[in-house]
Amino acid sequence: MKQWWRRWTYEVPLAIGDALWDVLVVQLAALLDRLTVRKVIAFIPVVILIGAYYHSIPIPPELMLIGDFLAYIDIFSALFLLGVLSRITTILFVVKQAAARIASLGGDVVARMQRFDVRHRRQRGAPVRPRRKSESSEDDRAYDGVWGQVALA
Known part of the structure; x- marks a missing residue:
């Protein structure tokens, strides 16, 4: 009897x-997580039709039009x-073409600047300055670096 009472x-x-x-907390929370505004709007015509058939009352034309609009809102x-x-996509296509034109224009400007020779080289007939010869002999040049001076000291 005690087991029965406890049970x-x-x-x-x-x-x-x-x-x-x-049911009321866990599953309801899961249902509300999956519920979207679109699903609620799509369910409104079903509720209107169920209410109309359940009460067997005529549906006003306004409710029918609202129901049709809500049913076709996905198509709209x-x-x-x-x-x-x-x-x-049209805007992206125009931006892509403009970027390609700007890039080609930049390449053309660089090519034309190289033709103008911006670096100012000497003319072909200009005399070339003779190089200065160092005063040290070939044997002394081997010890010109820092290490060579350390070795001589």
Whole structure:
């Protein structure tokens, strides 16, 4: 009798509480995480139709038009998205072409600047200055560096 009392006063209410917690908290939170505005809007016409058939009342034409609009909102949003994407691709195409033209213009400017010879070289007939010969002999040149002076000291 004690086991029966413990089971029906302790274990069964705990099992019911755990089941209610799972359904009303855990699963409801998971459902709300997956729920989007689009799903709610798509479900409104279904609620209107169920309410109309359940109560067997005539639906006013305004509710029918709202229901139709909400049912076709996916089509309207897809067409709008396609329109926006086509404009974006057109803009990206124009920007890409402008960048290519700017790059080719830059390459042309560099090529023309090289033709103008910006470095100012000497003319071909200009006399060349003779090189100065060092005063040290070939044997002394071997010790010109820092290490050579250290070795001589």
